[in-house]
Structure formats: structure tokens, C-alpha cells
Amino acid sequence: MIREVLNEALEMQKTIVRTIERYRFEDFKIPHCENFVNLVKELKVKEWQSGEALDLYRMSVLNHYGILRKLTESIKPFESAFMEWMQTPVVVEILYDLDSSFREAAETFAKTINESDDLIALEAMRIANGFYGVTSAKDFAAIPGSTFSVLAKIAEKMDTDDYILAILASKSWGLNTSYIFGDTFLRVFRDTGNFLKAINAEKAQMQRMLLEPVKLQVDIMRTHGFSSFDPAEYMRLYREKMFDIVKMSIEDVHIANVVMLPTHVGDVGHHIGWQYYSICRDEINMELLRVHLAFLMRNLNADGMRSIFDISYYATGLSSLLIYRMLWDEGITAEMLARFFTERFYNHIMLRQFDRSVVNELHVNDLLDFAFRGQRLADRGWKIGGIEPDFRDYETSMLQHGELYAYPFCAITTKFATLMKFADMPCLLAPEPVSIAVLVNAVALNPEKPFAPVSLCKNCATAHVQPAKCLHCIATKIS
Numbered sequence: 001m002i003r004e005v006l007n008e009a010l011e012m013q014k015t016i017v018r019t020i021e022r023y024r025f026e027d028f029k030i031p032h033c034e035n036f037v038n039l040v041k042e043l044k045v046k047e048w049q050s051g052e053a054l055d056l057y058r059m060s061v062l063n064h065y066g067i068l069r070k071l072t073e074s075i076k077p078f079e080s081a082f083m084e085w086m087q088t089p090v091v092v093e094i095l096y097d098l099d100s101s102f103r104e105a106a107e108t109f110a111k112t113i114n115e116s117d118d119l120i121a122l123e124a125m126r127i128a129n130g131f132y133g134v135t136s137a138k139d140f141a142a143i144p145g146s147t148f149s150v151l152a153k154i155a156e157k158m159d160t161d162d163y164i165l166a167i168l169a170s171k172s173w174g175l176n177t178s179y180i181f182g183d184t185f186l187r188v189f190r191d192t193g194n195f196l197k198a199i200n201a202e203k204a205q206m207q208r209m210l211l212e213p214v215k216l217q218v219d220i221m222r223t224h225g226f227s228s229f230d231p232a233e234y235m236r237l238y239r240e241k242m243f244d245i246v247k248m249s250i251e252d253v254h255i256a257n258v259v260m261l262p263t264h265v266g267d268v269g270h271h272i273g274w275q276y277y278s279i280c281r282d283e284i285n286m287e288l289l290r291v292h293l294a295f296l297m298r299n300l301n302a303d304g305m306r307s308i309f310d311i312s313y314y315a316t317g318l319s320s321l322l323i324y325r326m327l328w329d330e331g332i333t334a335e336m337l338a339r340f341f342t343e344r345f346y347n348h349i350m351l352r353q354f355d356r357s358v359v360n361e362l363h364v365n366d367l368l369d370f371a372f373r374g375q376r377l378a379d380r381g382w383k384i385g386g387i388e389p390d391f392r393d394y395e396t397s398m399l400q401h402g403e404l405y406a407y408p409f410c411a412i413t414t415k416f417a418t419l420m421k422f423a424d425m426p427c428l429l430a431p432e433p434v435s436i437a438v439l440v441n442a443v444a445l446n447p448e449k450p451f452a453p454v455s456l457c458k459n460c461a462t463a464h465v466q467p468a469k470c471l472h473c474i475a476t477k478i479s
Helices: 002-023 030-041 051-071 077-082 088-098 100-114 117-128 147-155 162-169 183-192 195-211 213-223 231-249 274-279 283-299 309-329 334-352 362-379 414-420 432-445 467-472
Strands: none
Touching (some): 002 283, 077 274, 088 231, 100 147, 100 195, 117 147, 147 162, 213 231, 283 414, 309 414, 334 362
16 A cells, blocks of 8 residues: 555656646646646545545545636636635535534634634734744644644633544644634734734634635635636535535544545646746756656655655655755755745844735745755765665756856856745645645545644744744644
């Protein structure tokens, strides 16, 4: 099974990279994703796996693609951000209809939000003032400054049960609306100067995320001028097609997994989409994706892996080593990178304290974490789990020829510059397609065990330049 999942995961990564390579000089069209969608369509239930769990992901991708093809030919570049935020809201509302007790738990949670002015005020002020520094507002772990962390702190006031886990999971590995804690507070306080109004507005949005997620998501998209298609119609069609799939899953799949699995459709219209097309129109950027893929395919081997989780462990570790190798070769350390983005963050706060989006640093934070993990592995001999990676695909690549991009004797940051082109969107270098394949297969093996909300220490890169950040972290305390 490990070998089979590994092959599936690598094939997903390869199909996406090859699709970008093929269409990168064209305008993005939804049918460009067809090869990837066909790959997902062919996913098979393996021995001891739950078909219902697998179908929560598989059919979500297929229905997402089919609905998009019905509603539009393409998506505007700015609007691709919303592609993977429209599924969890629908699934949550389906579950409310199927289980009134889940709805009651959400109402209780909303009531607790309304009684948490002290906590919400404190966290909102910290976000406004940049207290946590560079962070990921949408993180699957409860790191300081994340929306999930605020929800988890509110949940500490309640008795934990499966429904509370599901609510938290819907903002951990799930994406229940594009609501991000702090954004509403910033906008309202900027416009009114009234702290109480800003806090009440923030609470109202958080409560809407729980009680009317579909309507909230539609409102958010329309507020941003979304016009590629009618989001309300998308979610109506998605509900229609997913209702029975969700209904069939609830007997065997933990509710915290049900709210999380369907949202992983980002390969369609997001990873395969405008941004990677634009980035990879520069040949050296395309080369990095090619090298990264070849590096994974050369070094990932099922021999010696004890579980399918090892696939994700090695894939992300190898990716970290490659990222750090690019930095190291040009004399740059992970600490330098973290300090640079931290200084940039605090300067930006002074420039645009109330006009920024709280989610701005999401992907940069991910890249910093990968760089630091790569540095830790490099300090241990450039190995991961006893494997000493073969870097030949990198060492013989175009990435070594900075003279194509700079005066030959001064080409000292071309690798760094190439990597920075992905800093705001490192999804494929993470590599997310591989991690998603592992997650889906792992849940299908143990559907009754909640895989989210996530409880782990991420050993955050930013904590190495702001160590006191760890004092405010509850990431390892989630029940």
C-alpha cells in the first residue's frame, strides 16, 4: 500500500507540473485541469480503506471541476484565491441538516464567542499591532496569530466533544469560508475609530462563519467583486451533488474528517492556474519545478517506509533540503531569511496598519518553516531519516547557470531570486499534492479517527528570531 500511495502522490505532482509546463504561455482555462481530474477519478480504494472517506475527496474534486466547467471557461487571476474555500461551508450546512445536534453545538459555540470579548479584544489588538510578527493567519496548527488559534482558545471554555472537534477541524485542515480573524476588526476600526464597534463586527463575522457559512462565503466573494461565476450557484450545485456522498459517509467517517476532506480541490484552478503559469513563463522558474519533481522521484523510495505518513515526512523533508541547498549555495541561511521577512513585516505594519490583509504572510511563513527545517537537516549531515539525498538533478540543472540572468562574474543571487519568485506561493514546492494524497489515504485507512484539528509543534522559523512567541502558542494543547 505504501508503494501504491507513493506512486499516486508522485503522479499527482508530476501531472500538475507537466500541465503547467504545457499551458504556461496560454491563458488559463478550466479544461487544462482535465488530466489531473482524470487521475483523481481513477483513485482506487485499497485494502482496509473506507470508500466513503476516499469519495469525500475524490467526488469533491470531480464535482468541483464539473461545476466550474458548467459555469465558466476560466477564472480571473485574483479570484483563484477563492477556489478552495467554497466546499467546507456547504459540507458543514449539509451536516447541520443531517444532524441537528451538530447545529446545536455550533450555536453553543457562537454563544461562547459572544461572551468572549476579553479574548477577542486581546487577539484583535495583537493582530492590529503585529504582536505575533510574521505568521500564518490560516494555519492548520494553532500557532500564535492564526484564526484556528483564536477558535481553539474560545473552545477551551467549553466541554470538548466530537462536534467541537469538527468545528475546529473546519478551520484547521478544513477551510470553512474565507473568514480570517482580525480582518474585519481592522477595516471597521479604520473606518469608525470605534473599538467596540470593531470588536462586535469581528464577533458577528466569526459567528456567521459557524451559523451561516454559505451565505457568509458568498458575501465575502461578492464584497471582493467576484465575477468569474455566481458563487451562490456554485454552492447550490455543489450541495446538490455532494449531499448523498456526505450522508453516506457519516456512519463510518468521524465528523471532524467529513468537514475536512472535501476542501482539498485547490489543484484545480489554483495550483493549475494563472499564478503558476505566470511564474513559470520564466524558464528558470519552470526549471525549479522540474528539478524539484525529479529530485523527489529520484529520492523517494517506498523501501524502508513503515507507514504512508512516511511518504509525507520524506517528501516535505526532501523539499526542505532542496530549498535550503539553494539558499546555502549562495551564502544565505534560514536565520537571514527569517530576519529579513520579520523586518519587512514590521515596516509594512507602519506603512499600512489598517489597510493590509491579515492573511498576507501566509505563504511566506510556510517558506520560512521549510527553510528552517532544511537547515536543521543540513546541520545533521544533509540527511533525512538516514537517507542522504542525491542532488544530481539540481547540480546539473539550469539553476546552476546564473550567467544566463546576470553578469557572469556577479551572478551571486540568481538561485535566491528564483526561489523568491515562489515565496508568495510555494504550494508545489511544499509539495501540497503529495501531502494531500497521503492525508486522504491515511484518513481512508482510519476514518473513525479524527485527523484534525491538528495538535503539533511546528518548530516555527519565526520563533527562532522571536522565541517569546512560543509562550503564546497552544498548538500542542488541542484535544
